[in-house]
Amino acid sequence: MEKSFGLFFFIKKSKSSKAVEHFIYLHITVDGVGCDISTKRKCDPAKWNGDAGRADGKTEAVKSLNSYLDLIQRKVFEARQQLLHHGHPVTAENVKTVFFGKEIQTHKYMLMEVFKKHNDQMAELVGLEYAPGTLERFETAYRHTLSFLQWKYKVDDIDISKLDYEFISEYEFWIKSVRKCNHNSTIKYLTNFRKVINRCVRHGWLLKDPFANFKMTLREVERIALTETELQTLVAQQFPTDRLRVVRDIFLFSCYTGLAYADVKKLKRSEIIIGVDGEQWLVSRRQKTDISARIPLLPAALTIIDRYKDHPQCQGNDVVLPINSNQKMNAYLKEIADVCGINKTLTYHIARHTFATTVTLTNGVPIETVSKMLGHRNLRTTQHYAKILDKKIGEDMKGLREKFK
Incomplete structure (x- = not known):
């Protein structure tokens, strides 16, 4: 009622x-x-x-x-x-x-049917209202939801009227236990799922929001970045195989540009242009947000671009760098960290963090400029990186405080 x-x-x-x-x-x-x-x-x-x-x-x-x-x-x-x-x-x-004397249409709304229609409509608007990365996240959420239904209820679809707090709670448990996702990744998947549920509520297909009492709070996570010393160690390290050398160079390219893996993979040669200052710039739209990132290229990044200009994979696909799958890249980066003696779990996204902190903010680049280059929607996202610097400053000042006691 x-x-x-x-x-x-x-x-x-x-x-x-x-x-x-x-x-x-x-x-x-x-x-x-x-x-x-x-x-x-x-x-x-x-x-x-x-x-x-x-x-x-x-x-x-x-x-x-x-x-x-x-x-x-x-x-x-x-x-x-x-x-x-x-x-x-x-x-x-x-x-x-x-x-008005009309009949009530008793239509049965099924969850996966509604979800698919939502994604199909979103696909039609990619490039107009949505970024490709946004659609990809909802497609992933769709697949996860289907897998959960098959695991929990042994069905491929379910009437949305059966969705309640217990359903959401069980779904959260499944993502964490079966999919092995951490808390924040789980919340992000549930957030996308909730957008589809909100649509059902707005249309009046679902009378009660099953998320009503469900807490969805992201936990603050520490963003890991390479220090200046670790970055220089990576630059100077000699590797015995081309496989590791290429992965190291592509990782360094992101350290010097701030591009995420998906954006480096699709980066075309035509996206390297001459900027307003007469220097070479990188102009690309972020796959995740569809926001344009305009980045003046540092000499180290230009050296890497030049190194692979004649690579068969680059020439054949008109791309800037010969990049592997993200899974392989991260596996090779763990190898590279061991060779370099870097005591951090090296993943490709650490390169983006390194650009934001060690390469730019630490060297006095204003946070507003860094935010634009990273393609962030708002400054709050970039301010997370500034917190890393504050922590480092605090640690660096400990010794000085002792001297002045």
Whole structure:
């Protein structure tokens, strides 16, 4: 049953400035979601009592109008009772439908069917409203949801009316235990899933939000970056195989540009241009956010580009660097860390963190400039990197404090 049901009459002013009287509407609200019904009657705003939702006065015309509004109100309550009697969901739109004497369409909404339609519509808008990376995340969320249904319920789809707090809680457990995802990754998957659920709630297909009491808070994580010493060790290290040498160079390229793996992989030669300062710049749209990143290229990055300009993989695909799959890259980076004596779990994304902190912020590049080069939507995201520097500054000053005691 609905938690709240309310209605009130109001005057909707006509677009015509000459109109003396304006139409009266009834607004119905069920659990915070509303709709309007036109009464087809008009009233002079000067005679309208907004608090009472009726016209003021004792004339026959006023009495007749108020009686008519009373009748409409009774019929709306009757429509609500009909919905309850027949076991239909009580929504503002359903009340309106019964009020006008129409039949309630009892359509069964299935979760994966709704999810697929959402993703199909999103795919049509990639490049217009959504970035390719956004669609990819929702496709992943779709696959995870299907796998969960098969694991937990042994089905390929489920009626959305069966979704509740327990369903979400079990889904969270599955992502963490079966998919082996950490807390923040789990929350990100559930956030995408929740957007599809919100759509069901907004359309009135789902009466209660199963996420209503579910806590979804990201935990603060420490962003790891290479120090200046570790970066120089990586640059100077001689590797016995081309395999490790190429991976090291591609990783360093991201340390000097801030590009994520997906953006380096698709980077075309045509995206290296001459900037306003006459120097070479990299201009590319981030796959994750579809935001343009414009990055002046450092000499070290240009050296790496030049080193691979004749590589068969680069020439054949018109790309800047011969990059492997992210899984292979991360496996090779662990090898590289061992060879270099870097006591950190090296992953490709650490290169982006290194650019933000060690290469730019540490060397005095303003945080606003760094944010633009990283292609962040807002400065708050970039400020996480500034926290890393604050921590390092605090550690560096410990020794100095001891001297001045």
